[in-house]
Amino acid sequence: MNGVNLKSRLAEKGPIFALLPALFVLILILVPFGYSIYYSFTDASLISRNVNFVGFNNYLQYFGSGLFWHNAKVTFSYCFLVLFFEFALGFIIAFALNQDTWLGKALRPFLLFPLMISPIIGTIMWKLMMNPEYSVLNYILSPFGIPRKFVWAGSSSYALFSAVLIDVWMFTPFIAIIMLAGLKGIPPRILEAASVDGLSKWTSFRKITLPLLMPYIIICLVFRFIDSIAQFDIIFGLTRGGPGSTLMNFQVEAYTQAFSYYKIGYGSSIMLVMWLIVYIVCFWLIKYWRVLRENLR
């Protein structure tokens, strides 16, 4: 009797066994996360064996010294600029490719090139082009009044702009390709019906195309928002957060505190503050995306 019972019970438990390996790996990732929280309340350091509990000192120091506001300003201005330009350019490219001209068809296979290149490698490539002595960028832009020895990332006034330029180059194809998929998904007969009914191009864009694109826009927003807030490779590769502290966003600041100044505890508290911000914003963005994702099916 037990045999039959056991067999049916095993079949029931089957699915949980199948989930276990995934959970196992995830727990191995959650443990370090727990450690991060612990470290953020200590003065843990890479050069000292003593770990003392310091309460909220790291957090108080972070907010009190004004460093938080500087990091937040850099992170969010970077995020805002990047999203603005990438959406604008991505939209334009998607609409142009959607016209199905022969030129568009010929160029489309190469659309994802910048996205395929590792962010650190792409940044190095731009760095080579921005070299102040032999800059090909300054040469191309010289008709627009850029001087030959124009300094890009090395000057505090243009460092942010340089990083944004690289990010826009790298991730605009992401938005373009997703928007293009969205545009292709709109049945042509809906737009034809609208034009037969005498709707103007602008009205049918606003009333038909845009709402149908909304799930795709949200997808781009979620992915680009989170990735640009947590951007590390481009800024680190370009100037390591400099010149001075011009480009210190949350991630680069935390890295610098932890690995250049050896303050593991302090670095962890910076990361946790950033994680909290990302989590709150993403909680509702992803929730919204989930609803739209279901509707897209």
Add this chain to the structure above:
Amino acid sequence: MNKRKKIGKNIFVNLSTSIVLILSFSFLLFPVYWILTMALKTNPDILTYPPKFFFQPTIKGFQYILGLAKIVGATGVSAGVESWFLVGIKNSIIVVVSTVLISLAVGLPAAYVLARYKLKGKEDIAFTILSFRFAPPLLVIIPLYLLFSKIGLYNTYISLIWVYQLISLPMIVWIVRGYMEEIPIEIEQAGMVDGYSRTWIFFRLVLPLAKSGIAAATLLAFIYCWNNFIFGMILAAVYVQPVTVQATRYLTPDAIMFREIAAICIGAALPLLILSIFLQRYLISGLSMGAIKR
């Protein structure tokens, strides 16, 4: 007359479309083109202004990074007898291929369970898995660095393969799950009626039917792991670090090795560029974590 007006409008639309396409694609593709030419130039051709668009190409740069010739540094001392590039490529292949294989082994059954079984808190588990796609990497790296140093895993392939699961596992679970949900359940029911086990159904019916999703997920996981920089930089040292970290090794303050850096950039990116031309339709689905299917 109306017709002529329409033709005129079409020409205008076509012309403006072409201009937009040419300008935007010049911006997107010029850096790749320029770095490729830089990798094929001689140093005097690189270190000149105005920049040279026409030149005598040489493959010396690629020979250097492959360890076939010696790099002569600024001080005249030859450096780089060892090919950091090849070391990096080897490490990248070992780490990325093992990572993706483990993610597939662990993630495919999980994706199936999350797609098909009625479990309490299923959506929450699925979302926890997705949230790792969006976790700030340093948050886990700082404690892992200390932990790995303590237990002797720092600077090993195992540590990197472990951490890379953070990138590839969420992709595989999420993308494949979406595809599995779309397989008509009647197919599996028919298999059950015929007396086949769940395991048989999973391997023989579900996996083949979800193969385009698996392809999309595998491809994306491969690309994202290949392109990762921060994990290898912090959790490993020279002989274990992937090609993305090795590339920065040539960035000396005097930055005299323009050509070699350019050659490495091209060498590290080329495999993925070629992949992206042929597999674009899989990439679209993967990039949106399976939200868009083709």
